[in-house]
Amino acid sequence: MLFNFFPKDANFFELFEKQSLYNVQAAEAFRIAVSGGALNTEALSKVVKLEAEADQAAHAVIMHLNKSFITPFDREDIHSLTKALDDIIDMLNTISNRLNVYRITDVKKNLVEFALVIESAAKAIDTAVKGLKDMKNYDLVMASCMEISRLENISDSMRDTALAGLFENEKDPVVIIKWKELYEEAETVLDICADAAHVVESIMIKQA
């Protein structure tokens, strides 16, 4: 393959790490927002604020990509990784927004569990992204990607359990509509994390 070298210009790696850091911070703010029983609206606004900043970071990657003749790896992989990293915080922003729109005040326990898994996944992606810049991190990066895959599988079961409980115990259809969506979106965060992990794996394998 043509990509077996790393240019001195490490900008792409720095930009990915910046995107990833926003995700970690947003996942942390989201976990704080939903973990106290009552919704913490201050922590929730932090997610929204971080999302706007993360948008700039994603935009910077695309600009850099459009202007770069040589890239540290496959242009398409750079594009996919930036998009997946951006989609993570976008989805956290969407959930935060829906918690507001639906006037949720008391957070259901199942969403707290999702928040913990999301935070773990964001941290695992951060490890993987930081490892990307040097092939000596191959094993660590691949282990992080496998951890994300494990968390995604867990979140599938969590969503099914949460939905089954919701449809079994909740009598108000409007409450079902709201929480069905929140659980599904929470699980989607993990799907996107798994997408990001697949891109990272693919980049590492091509260079190995």
Next chain:
Amino acid sequence: MLFNFFPKDANFFELFEKQSLYNVQAAEAFRIAVSGGALNTEALSKVVKLEAEADQAAHAVIMHLNKSFITPFDREDIHSLTKALDDIIDMLNTISNRLNVYRITDVKKNLVEFALVIESAAKAIDTAVKGLKDMKNYDLVMASCMEISRLENISDSMRDTALAGLFENEKDPVVIIKWKELYEEAETVLDICADAAHVVESIMIKQA
């Protein structure tokens, strides 16, 4: 970059303009369909009819792309732009179809506002697409793309306001199910317009 030239064969530009014109016409028909209080089913069928024709135009781009060795810009960008332009009218068709399936007769005011924003966005995309063929239009094209981005932000707020009002005031869960979907789909039209604008921006920047 390799794309700093425009071939004499302007077919791609003509095909994009044709796709874009269908979008403008469909957005106009949709706005007429929903703006009179009662649903105008005649205008609504026009959206469905235009979508079928627009499909042919999108198909023509893909055929032309598969057979072209030299393209005015990045093959992937051509594919993305055609797809985004086609997705706009597809989503308008989906909403029109749902209005029928859900036997909607009285249109809620919020959807009328969406229809106006959608029509503005379709026209801004039309300006951007028409400008693509000559770099002297750079500023106009970029301004149109920024306008689409502004309209997309507005539509996010519109959807949140519409949903919050729906969940606060509507007592019938079945009505909530229907209108929640219609509002979300209307906002999705703007998301797709923003996707199209991003492709156009990216094409212009690469050639600048």
Next chain:
Amino acid sequence: MLFNFFPKDANFFELFEKQSLYNVQAAEAFRIAVSGGALNTEALSKVVKLEAEADQAAHAVIMHLNKSFITPFDREDIHSLTKALDDIIDMLNTISNRLNVYRITDVKKNLVEFALVIESAAKAIDTAVKGLKDMKNYDLVMASCMEISRLENISDSMRDTALAGLFENEKDPVVIIKWKELYEEAETVLDICADAAHVVESIMIKQA
């Protein structure tokens, strides 16, 4: 174009055929699961089991792609085809899962009709995928793709009819929530089949 040859290494074709066979088997199991009035949970678990195996087959294509310097056609088309083939069984798995989560015991007639159309589409894709490896199958492959497109159009109408009937006759909003989703997911299987068919068509046209 550069792709007018077939390498002796037929691995990609074998891998695609393997993916496609899982889809046919899963579509058959799904049809059996829903066709008896009461839900056949044994046949349903077979869909889930096949999906896990199909995942391995899709993964094998990506690995093979990452390690191949020469591919029988466009790398991006290989990626798209594998993804579309995998998305088909993923969506069948999602529906099967939802039937469990929603504790569905009696299957509505409309879903049985969807299952039949899905099975026909999976078989048409299988014919198309098997034909890919030799241009002498051009007409057969293209006819299969047209058949899939026809089935996708039928499934659009089926979904509209099923949804209109559901909203007209069903009084329980929670039942509406469940079956609205099941019908939409069933139709989505056909959308994905049409995506797969478009990739196949595009591969054939580029080589013609």
